[in-house]
Amino acid sequence: MAEVNYIKHLNAVFSQFSKDNRLNPTHISLYLAFFQIWNYNRFRDSFHVNRDDVMKLSKIGSKSTYHRCTKELHHYKYLIYEPSHNPFKGSIIKMLKFETTSGQALDLAVPNQGQALVPSNKHIQTMKNSYKLPKPKNENEVLDFFKKESWTKLEAQKFYNHYQAIGWKIGGKIKIENWHALARNWILKSEELKTEKQVFQNQDNLHTVRNKNYNQPL
Secondary structure, three states: OOOOOHHHHHHHHHHHHHHOOOOOHHHHHHHHHHHHHHHHOOOOOOEEEOHHHHHHHHOOOOHHHHHHHHHHHHHOOOEEEEOOOOOOOOEEEEEOOOOOOOOEEEEOOOOOOOOEEEEHHHHHHHHHHHOOEOOOOOHHHHHHHHHHOOOOHHHHHHHHHHHHHOOOEEOOOEEOOEHHHHHHHHHHHHHHHHHHHHHHHHHHHHOOOOOOOOOOOO
16 A cells, blocks of 8 residues: 655646646546545555546546546556456556655656656645736737637727736735636626626616606607
8 A cells, every 4th residue: 555645746746737738637637536536545556447437537428538548647657557348347547656755756747767856845836836827928918818718809908908007916906816817807797797787777678657648659
C-alpha cells in the first residue's frame, strides 16, 4: 500500500495539467475518477476498475472516448493501464505518484530527461499564478474573450471602457484577481437587469384603469 500525501499529490498533478497542452477536460475528469477510486482503495499500488463505474463517475458517455483517454493518460505517464478484456475481472490501474517522501513532485513535462524532480512549493506557486489575471493586455483581448463566450461586442466594449477608466480595480481600490471571472459577473448582472426590465414592462402593459371611458377614441 502506497503512502500518498493527498494534498501534495493533487497540487502537483493540477500544476502538471495546466502545463500539458495535450489534455482536454475529459482527460482531467477521467483522471479524477481514477484518483477517487484509488482513494477508496486506500492508495494501493494497483487496483481493479469497472469501466461502467468509471464512466459514470467521470461523466463520460462514450466507450471509445473512455478507452482512448485512458490509453492516452497511460501514454502521457499519468498512470499505468493494464486492460483485461474481461468484463468480469476488470482492468488494472496503477497511479503514478506526483509527490515523493522528500516533498518533491514529479515534473513529466521535461523532455528527454525521464522524470525530473521539482520542489512541490514551486508547483503550488505556479498553479496559483496561473489563476491570476489582473487585467487584459488590450481591448482586443477582451473582444476575443467575449466573442469566444458568445457575448456581444457592445458588452465587451462597455466592460473594457468601464474598468479601463477605474484602473482595473473593483470600486477603484481593490485589485482584480481574475478579469475573466469579473467579465462573467458583468454578463450575469447585465442579464439580470434585462430580465427585471422585461418584467417591469410586462407589468406596466397589463396595468389597466378600472374606470376607463370607452367612449374616448383609441
